Amino acid sequence: xxxxxxxxxxxxxxxxxxxxxxxxxxxxxxxxxxxxxxxxxxxxxxxxxxxxxxxxxxxxxxxxxxxxxxxxxxxxxxxxxxxxxxxxxxxxxxxxxxxxxxxxxxxxxxxxxxxxxxxxxxxxxxxxxxxxxxxxxxxxxxxxxxxxxxxxxxxxxxxxxxxxxxxxxxxxxxxxxxxxxxxxxxxxxxxxxxxxxxxxxxxxxxxxxxxxxxxxxxxxxxxxxxxxxxxxxxxxxxxxxxxxxxxxxxxxxxxxxxxxxxxxxxxxxxxxxxxxxxxxxxxxxxxxxxxxxxxxxxxxxxxxxxxxxxxxxxxxxxxxxxxxxxxxxxxxxxxxxxxxxxxxxxxxxxxxxxxxxxxxxxxxxxxxxxxxxxxxxxxxxxxxxxxxx
Amino acid sequence: xxxxxxxxxxxxxxxxxxxxxxxxxxxxxxxxxxxxxxxxxxxxxxxxxxxxxxxxxxxxxxxxxxxxxxxxxxxxxxxxxxxxxxxxxxxxxxxxxxxxxxxxxxxxxxxxxxxxxxxxxxxxxxxxxxxxxxxxxxxxxxxxxxxxxxxxxxxxxxxxxxxxxxxxxxxxxxxxxxxxxxxxxxxxxxxxxxxxxxxxxxxxxxxxxxxxxxxxxxxxxxxxxxxxxxxxxxxxxxxxxxxxxxxxxxxxxxxxxxxxxxxxxxxxxxxxxxxxxxxxxxxxxxxxxxxxxxxxxxxxxxxxxxxxxxxxxxxxxxxxxxxxxxxxxxxxxxxxxxxxxxxxxxxxxxxxxxxxxxxxxxxxxxxxxxxxxxxxxxxxxxxxxxxxx
Numbered sequence: 001x002x003x004x005x006x007x008x009x010x011x012x013x014x015x016x017x018x019x020x021x022x023x024x025x026x027x028x029x030x031x032x033x034x035x036x037x038x039x040x041x042x043x044x045x046x047x048x049x050x051x052x053x054x055x056x057x058x059x060x061x062x063x064x065x066x067x068x069x070x071x072x073x074x075x076x077x078x079x080x081x082x083x084x085x086x087x088x089x090x091x092x093x094x095x096x097x098x099x100x101x102x103x104x105x106x107x108x109x110x111x112x113x114x115x116x117x118x119x120x121x122x123x124x125x126x127x128x129x130x131x132x133x134x135x136x137x138x139x140x141x142x143x144x145x146x147x148x149x150x151x152x153x154x155x156x157x158x159x160x161x162x163x164x165x166x167x168x169x170x171x172x173x174x175x176x177x178x179x180x181x182x183x184x185x186x187x188x189x190x191x192x193x194x195x196x197x198x199x200x201x202x203x204x205x206x207x208x209x210x211x212x213x214x215x216x217x218x219x220x221x222x223x224x225x226x227x228x229x230x231x232x233x234x235x236x237x238x239x240x241x242x243x244x245x246x247x248x249x250x251x252x253x254x255x256x257x258x259x260x261x262x263x264x265x266x267x268x269x270x271x272x273x274x275x276x277x278x279x280x281x282x283x284x285x286x287x288x289x290x291x292x293x294x295x296x297x298x299x300x301x302x303x304x305x306x307x308x309x310x311x312x313x314x315x316x317x318x319x320x321x322x323x324x325x326x327x328x329x330x331x332x333x334x335x336x337x338x339x340x341x342x343x344x345x346x347x348x349x350x351x352x353x354x355x356x357x358x359x360x361x362x363x364x365x366x367x368x369x370x371x372x373x374x375x376x377x378x379x380x381x382x383x384x385x386x387x388x389x
Numbered sequence: 390x391x392x393x394x395x396x397x398x399x400x401x402x403x404x405x406x407x408x409x410x411x412x413x414x415x416x417x418x419x420x421x422x423x424x425x426x427x428x429x430x431x432x433x434x435x436x437x438x439x440x441x442x443x444x445x446x447x448x449x450x451x452x453x454x455x456x457x458x459x460x461x462x463x464x465x466x467x468x469x470x471x472x473x474x475x476x477x478x479x480x481x482x483x484x485x486x487x488x489x490x491x492x493x494x495x496x497x498x499x500x501x502x503x504x505x506x507x508x509x510x511x512x513x514x515x516x517x518x519x520x521x522x523x524x525x526x527x528x529x530x531x532x533x534x535x536x537x538x539x540x541x542x543x544x545x546x547x548x549x550x551x552x553x554x555x556x557x558x559x560x561x562x563x564x565x566x567x568x569x570x571x572x573x574x575x576x577x578x579x580x581x582x583x584x585x586x587x588x589x590x591x592x593x594x595x596x597x598x599x600x601x602x603x604x605x606x607x608x609x610x611x612x613x614x615x616x617x618x619x620x621x622x623x624x625x626x627x628x629x630x631x632x633x634x635x636x637x638x639x640x641x642x643x644x645x646x647x648x649x650x651x652x653x654x655x656x657x658x659x660x661x662x663x664x665x666x667x668x669x670x671x672x673x674x675x676x677x678x679x680x681x682x683x684x685x686x687x688x689x690x691x692x693x694x695x696x697x698x699x700x701x702x703x704x705x706x707x708x709x710x711x712x713x714x715x716x717x718x719x720x721x722x723x724x725x726x727x728x729x730x731x732x733x734x735x736x737x738x739x740x741x742x743x744x745x746x747x748x749x750x751x752x753x754x755x756x757x758x759x760x761x762x763x764x765x766x767x768x769x770x771x772x773x774x775x776x777x778x
Contacts, residue, residue, distance in 0.1 A: 001490050001491045001492050002391050002392075002489075002490060002491035003391075003490075003491075047628075053451075061473075061633065062442075062451070062471050063471060063472050063473045063630070063763070063764075063767075063768065064472055064630035064768060065630055065631065065632055065633050065764070065767050065768065067630075068630045068631055068632055069632045069633075069634065074630075074631050074632060075629045075630070075631045075647055075648055075651045076629060076630065076651075077482075077627075077628035077629065077630065077655075078472075078628075078630040078768075079470055079472065079479055079482075079483060079628070080470065080471045080472060081468055081469065081470060081471075082451050082452060082469045082471055083452050083453055083467075083468065083469060084450075084452045090468055093466075093468075094468060094483055094486075094487075096490075097483075097486055097487045097490040097492055098483075098486045098490070099490075100391075100489075100490035100491060100492065101390050101391060101392075101485075101486040101487070101488075101489035101490045102390045102391035102392075102489060103390050103486055103489065103626075237492075238466075239436075239466035239467075239468070240464045240465060240466065241452070241453035241454055241456075241457045241463075241464070241465065241466065241467040242454065242457055242463045242464045243454055243457055243458045243463060244450065244454050244458075245458065258464055259464055262464045262465075266466075374452070375452075375454065378452075378454050379452065379453060379454065379467075
């Protein structure tokens with residue numbers, strides 16, 4: 001990109017079942033926390049990108065107006081971006097492109113999703129009526145990732161215990177994260193005993209649907225340095241959108257997601273990263289199910305194919321490990337309100353890089369990655385953030 | 390913006406009731422016509438922006454994947470943009486920002502909407518279930534613009550005959566436009582006699598819902614000049630998103646739309662335009678109803694407030710006039726598939742600026758404007774295009 005892009009403020013609501021807060025309440029909370037973090041005012045913002053996959057299930061319209069109304073940002077440019085689970089990361093990506101374009105100096109990216117008012121079936125029903133090629137035929141995200149787990153077990157000889165360690169790790173990290181949805185320790189035994197969602201994945205292998213919002217203030221580095229010395233650089237961004245009919249592709253093997261590989265390739269190339277395992281210090285990855293986090297390790301280049309499971313078995317991705325992953329609990333424990341997740345990940349990476357992560361603070365983190373996968377496995381987004389010093 | 394942005398190719402399907410063509414068929418047709426017009430191949434495209442307000446009513450998902458699948462643009466960056474009637478113009482705007490950012494050299498913007506398979510009620514029902522603040526209370530676009538017409542008649546003393554002249558003009562232009570949905574002449578008498586939609590607006594005061602797609606290839610001017618000498622410059626862009634609850638605003642007078650004024654202000658400032666009436670040669674404006682076109686004249690600065698009606702009475706906006714408006718028939722006769730309309734307008738402006746508009750060609754058009762209004766009157770987008778010589 002022409003310009004060095006910087007994040008100068010981030011905000012995030014507590015994720016959870018917010019029955020007493022509206023879609024607008026969440027958008028307001030995340031936005032004004034980000035503005036306050038940046039030390040700027042709403043009047044300093046020139047344009048906004050709103051990521052919200054299904055404002056409709058909260059009774060809001062899928063256009064920019066709900067954000068305009070919520071935060072009082074009227075008659076300004078607001079673009080609604082929708083790309084299922086990568087919605088938030090794509091809203092941020094478009095905000096970064098817009099600043100680098102020279103059109104705007106300072107913009108806002110907000111991800112909001114309010115999923116619990118309508119119950120989890122409403123989203124599935126919405127997907128069904130929109131002609132989702134798998135859900136429309138009775139195929140769901142759990143059954144898709146269950147197939148991946150079966151295949152992975154078959155090929156690489158691991159079992160449910162290894163997957164359970166991902167859930168245990170992320171739940172532990174959640175206990176150290178005041179804004180996380182789920183803040184309780186779990187044991188391998190509990191994961192193995194918990195009810196099936198789609199065998200071999202249990203309830204505790206799965207993320208929980210919830211409400212939440214996250215926001216980021218994006219500007220150029222030359223402006224950022226006058227706002228705060230510890231602004232965060234956007235070093236690389238990637239987005240890859242494939243087909244939701246991927247399982248009908250004869251090359252689809254249920255063991256790797258080309259969209260993650262491609263989004264990572266774009267971001268690594270831009271950031272000049274050749275060995276992500278060594279050059280990335282922390283990562284927030286899309287752990288919608290425990291198996292997904294392990295496949296993510298491989299697709300993001302943290303481990304060779306078939307060896308991602310070793311990172312969890314060897315403790316590499318714990319808070320104390322060499323490459324901590326999902327330090328805030330991830331989708332598993334922090335929660336997964338679709339449009340908010342990508343920016344929530346960026347929020348956590350920023351906390352870690354600015355050394356504000358308190359009890360879950362990782363030492364010497366200088367470069368972090370956020371990764372979202374959606375579809376399932378039909379599209380992915382990756383963002384790489386760096387300290388500026 | 391940092392870079393001079395150029396449009397090097399445009400494509401547009403015939404608009405109409407395409408019961409034998411799918412959403413994908415339309416996307417393919419528009420995209421490959423645009424690629425062919427630019428003399429480039431799909432492999433030259435690095436990223437895409439898809440504008441589609443309701444892919445769901447055609448059984449498609451509101452993410453980038455339907456475009457990826459339709460045109461075979463797999464594992465690339467595709468952002469779905471949704472901003473009701475300004476969806477297409479906002480998709481193009483984001484594509485332009487992305488090229489100016491330096492991230493991509495050549496990108497695609499596509500607008501697609503397939504509205505007729507499901508019947509016009511399905512969109513209204515979708516709006517209702519998404520909590521549209523007016524339609525949810527039984528208020529529709531026709532009744533909103535009918536209120537504007539009543540108010541305009543009351544304030545400025547015109548009647549239905551003046552509005553009818555807008556419909557007659559646009560239907561005439563439609564007869565000269567092979568891709569327009571409606572290609573027949575109508576008379577003032579027919580407009581006045583046609584059934585009420587919402588009094589004082591009749592069927593022939595109103596746009597017809599239909600299916601269609603349009604596409605544009607966006608690059609930098611320095612690349613464009615090697616592709617074709619007659620590339621078109623993007624001189625200015627504006628977007629303003631307000632509230633759909635605008636009629637509850639005590640300042641709302643039903644006679645002007647601040648979002649159009651603000652989107653135009655942004656675009657004129659960027660393009661260095663001070664007197665749009667003199668400096669714009671042709672315009673495609675949002676004529677969802679005849680009254681809307683007249684209010685657009687005023688909000689876009691083509692006439693003082695209360696005097697827009699004079700442009701139609703004096704023939705200024707006919708093909709032979711001083712400032713031809715909706716040379717291809719506009720929403721009224723070309724049709725209005727929501728996500729496609731903004732890029733369809735750009736398609737027509739490009740045809741005129743490149744002197745390819747055949748029987749409807751305007752003389753000496755060097756600078757054109759496209760304007761979309763959505764909500765109703767909750768958001769607006771404006772793009773200004775120029776010849777490069």
